[in-house]
Amino acid sequence: MPRPAPLLVLLVVLTSACSGGDLCAQAPRCDDTEALNCETACAVGPCSTGPTVQDCGEGATCTVVPGNRNDARFYRSRAVCALELxxxxxxxxxxxxxxxxxxxxxxxxxxxxxxxxxxQAGLYFAQVPACCQGGDGGTDAGTPDGGRPDAGPGDGGIPDGGALGGDAGR
Incomplete structure (x- = not known):
């Protein structure tokens, strides 16, 4: 029985290795006008978990910006659709x-x-507009009682703003 040519075997292996890939391992990343990010868990909402690809659309430029290492919420680097650099x-x-x-x-x-x-608004903004909030229409993005420092512990926000799809990217 003839054996497959070594070049053909190598081509099949390389093609299968590159064909899907783990998008979370590649995030954050910009591909032309698309921003790729990945969130494994959501502490505040709205936020969707898993990889998200956002088309920046007209007038925006994808760029990767560093997070603030001193901020427990916004410490990660992110690919963002910046309207101004x-x-x-x-x-x-x-x-x-x-x-x-x-x-x-x-x-x-x-x-x-x-x-x-x-x-994904809870991942980027300390305050999220009411149009993105479920239920009470609050704008505190999960901060204790509207962000008042004397209000005690908060509820952690909405654990998951929805499944992938819809407006969460692809």
């Missing part, structure tokens, strides 16, 4: 606003003016 200050910018198609725009904790799906 210069840094912004979230304290001066005000609360993010909702755009059509369940998108949120504003100055994120990553110091960039960005656009993200509502299902």
């Amino acid at each position: 210069t840094a912004c200050n979230p304290a001066d910018a005000g609360t993010p606003v909702c755009e059509g198609s369940r998108l949120v725009r504003g100055c994120s904790a990553y110091l960039r003016d960005i656009r993200v799906p509502c299902s």
Whole structure:
């Protein structure tokens, strides 16, 4: 019985190794106009777990920004769809606003003016607009009682803002 040519075997192995891949192992990453991120768990909502690919759309540029190592919530580096590449200050910018198609725009904790799906807003903004919140329509993104420091422990927010799909990317 003839044996397959070594080159053919090598080609099959390389093709199968590259064909799916673990997207979470590749995140954060920019591919032209797409931002790839991965979240394994959600401490605050809204947030979806697993890999997400967001098409930045017109007027936005995908860029990877470092997280703040001193912040327990925003410590990870992220691929973001930046509307401006210069840094912004979230304290001066005000609360993010909702755009059509369940998108949120504003100055994120990553110091960039960005656009993200509502299902991922809790990963980028300290305050999330009411249009992205389930139930009570609050804007505190899981902080204790609207963010009041004397209110005691919070509920941790919504554990999962929804399954992949819809507005969570692909």
